[in-house]
Amino acid sequence: MRANRVRLIVVIAVIFAAFLALLWPSKGQSYKGLAMIFQRIPLGLDIKGGARLEYRVDVEQGVENPSEVVDNVWTVLRNRLDAAGYTEATVRKTFRENNSFIVIEIPAATDTTRAEKLLGSTGVMYFGQVLEESQIDPQTDPRLKDLARIKKAEWLPTRDGKIWYLVREEIMLIKDMKLVSPQIVSASPVPETRAGRFGYKVTFELASKDAELFKKITQQLVVPESSVGSAAAKEKRLAIVLDNVVQFAGYVVSVIPDGKAEITGNFSIEEAKQLAAILRSGALPARLEKVSAGWVAPLLGSDIVRTSLWAGIVGLIIVFIYMVIVYGIQGVIADIALIYNTILLLGVLAATGSILTLLGIAGIIFTIGTTVDGNIIIAERIKEELRAGKSIKAAISSGFGRCFITLFDANLTTIIAGLVLYYFGTGTVKGFAITLIIGVLGSFFVNIVLSRLLTEAFSSLIRKPTVTEEGGAQS
């Protein structure tokens, strides 16, 4: 009975952890009664709704292919949401008359200001030339304001708002030499390896269409490393501007022929990561104008969610009753295992903060199926062993031993399918794969540990099938 004591402790510890994850006090949502167990599981757009933001895409006049611009905006926003972990959000293009709109819906975000921040800057990115810098706010100094007018440039603050740079889009005043909305293919922080430097640098790569222009710009602005810091060199600095904020300003120390550049500055890892993220999440190729911000009710319709939930519960109750009728005490054990595994799965979802969507619920239904199935397999196997003439104790022992292999193969095959789905899927499909994998692992644990514990504890209630029932059934 020692094995059973271990099983009992494990079973109690696991369910305790699951309840802890589910019922840990959370702010914001408040549920009463049984719904309490859902309080820490964020529900998806389809079930619960979320924040809804609508932007008008301000495509500049005379752009050759406006729909391509809108497509690019879509891609950038999608990437930003994915990078922030909001893979379950939806981004959708809509058109009205001659205007294009982007509608973004973010699940479990009731606060639209947070959602807007998440989308980050809605502005345009460009590479400009730094002409001058100032430690005081240029708006308070008429002399500096005049300078901006004369130089046809703009004073822009840095991110911390302590320094202002006079930035001009056109490099060296050469016509059309401006790089607005550069397409950055990749950007990442890399540890600094050169002697005399420390920390991190950021490498980035421009799309080939922008590489040629970037080469020309760097040819114009390049300064020898020895003259860095001199007055002449200061007027040739390159600024990366996003949303009218200077994200970075520095010297070009070599011509970049192939669009592959690096930014050095002895950054800390956080600074380097942030700069890379800014470059990577990219600039929007057009300005966005907010049309409306608000929320959206469940996409499936709240009435549909409600009736479907009821239908699901009715179906489950039928399963519960059926199991008890067909398998007696082992049916009761199956029902307990089912409830146990569902709570376990919800606990893991709550602990990992996964968003539960309809596909996730499909995963839960599948989990219910596998848990019940596991118990049926075990019950049938034990019956077979009993028919073969074994004692109840021996039948339970050999039944579970044999079922371990059966369930191991059946569950692992499903998990393999789930892993591939997880790897290739995005958003909701990933969510489904996660619930599937957790659920199947859980059902394996429940079948092997909990069901065994209960079956052995209530073994006296298992009915021995009458041998005559067989009557030469086997060939």
Added chain:
Amino acid sequence: MKYFDFVGKRRIFISISVVLVAISLIFIFTRGFNFGVEFLGGSELILRVESSNFTEADVRKVLGEISSDFASARVTRVRSIGDPENILKFSVTLTKTFMAEEKADLQAQIESKISEKNIKGQVISFNETGGSAAEEIRRLTWRAVIITLVAILVYITLRFNFVFGVGATLALVHDVVVTMGFFSFFNYELNVPAVAAFLTLIGYSLNNTIIVYDRVRENMKKFKGKQIASIVNDSINQVFRRTVNTSLTTFFVVFVLLLFAGNAIKPFAFGMTVGTVVGTYSSIYIASPMVIRWVKNR
């Protein structure tokens, strides 16, 4: 317990399945699918109602009386910051797109239908919209499908043998293709929930097949030298009660869903109901009987 001869007529059942798959493929490629708005895109109209107790069901009813185009429309409540409490807004999306005159006409009809209830209703926008899920599902390309199948094939080859791997993969393809065929034939809307059903079906089909294979593997070890056909038949018989009971329990849940769940969930329930039946059938009559010949010839 009765003893059934499952494998004796295997040629008939395999032929039936081949025909089923062929018919399904014909339907899939000629008739195609009734894709949902989240894949295809279509139109979105925003309806503003000056009432505090108008529901999604009311909107659906009003729209349904106007045109059958709205039968499968998705109705969702939306709200902008600053909207007063007594004003409700609904977003209605459907796969159809309309000409400018049609839009104006529909708009007038909707507004007059709502005013019949002494409620002021107004269509505040009528847009063309792109699909939100299209990209997501499109990324689940053929490559993903083929890698899934290969991974399963490799695993089953390692744990059982190659022939069983082929059998399980073919059974899986059979189940998914036939269910897709049903979707095409009955013109059920293929939406994100329906995709969920297909994904679930993959796990379900594999599970059913492996349980039978596991028993075949056990019996092959136990009764060396026995005819493979009778080993397979014994094995299917031994797990038959399990197959029936598991399938029945799953069937209860999804069938109740199919009967009572709301419109948007119906495709999921339909896919699961069909999938459960097809998956059970294939695990008994197809997956194992199919491999008999190959095992024999080895």
